[in-house]
Amino acid sequence: MTASRGRTGRPPLTEERKAEIRLEIARAAVELFVEQGVAATTGEQIGQAVGVSARTVWRYFPSKESCVRPLFTAGIDVIAAFLRDWRTGQPLEEAFDQALTDELRLTPGPGYTTVGALIRLTWTEPGLRAVWLQSYDEAEPAFARALAERAGLPADDLRPAIQAAVLNAALRAAVEHYARRTADTDQAPATAEAELAATMRSALAVAAQGLA
Structure with a gap:
């Protein structure tokens, strides 16, 4: 009787490792895009920077x-969680204070000035813009x-959908405004983080006028 052979080779990657x-x-990719442009960057170069193959x-x-x-979508769950916990009567920008801090620190790696440069690239690179x-x-x-869960409304209710659209637009406008303002400046990381957070808080304060 022949003994069955166990699986050989590397064990499968966990979902956590895949996310990493x-x-x-x-x-x-961000560092290479900012340094040499999107067109000049290859999959091979991105892989070499990480220590993996282009494949x-x-x-x-x-x-x-x-x-x-992943850098663009990292903060979605953080913001959604704080929206659910947003207390009635609490200023939106105050409720988001810790959420914004958490979001800005979710994906350490490229500095905020580099991220600002990446956002600016989305204005001239259709692929990145998409x-x-x-x-x-x-x-x-x-x-x-x-927002629907917070208000006890059906998931398909129009009101939270409109509120989410206002909030979403405000956050995007804030990040793009920050990128424009810092186009010709060389900020220290702490200064860049503080300015981006302040810009996002200001945008939330404006958006909250229609979300109360």
């Missing part, structure tokens, strides 16, 4: 532009569900 690899690829890069992402997607806008398309229904 996606972030590593995203950070490397591995394409296993996780369909295109080099989509490699930055990924940037898609991340907000994904965020809006998540925010709407959180």
Whole structure:
């Protein structure tokens, strides 16, 4: 009787490790895009920066532009969670104070000045722009569900959908405003973080006037 052979080779990656690899690829892609441009960056270069093959890069992402997607979508769950916990009568920007801090620190790697440069690239690179806008398309229904849950409304109610659209637009406008303002400046990391957070709080204060 022949003994059955066990599985050989490397054990399968956990979902946590896969997420880590996606972030590593995203950070490397951002640095290369900002340093040398999107057109000049190859999958091989992104992989080399992380220590993986180009084949591995394409296993996780369909295109080099989509490699930055994890950095664009990292804060969706954080913001949705704070929307659900937002207390009646509490200023929105106050409720989001810790949420914004958490979001800004979710994906350490490229500095905030580098992220600002990446946002500016989305204005001239159609592939990156598509990924940037898609991340907000994904965020809006998540925010709407959180607001509906907070208010005890059906998930398909129009009111939280409109509120989520207002909030989503405010957050995007804030980040793009920050990117424009810092285009010609060389900020220290702490200064960049503080300015981005302040800009987002200001946008939330304006948006809250229509969300009360």
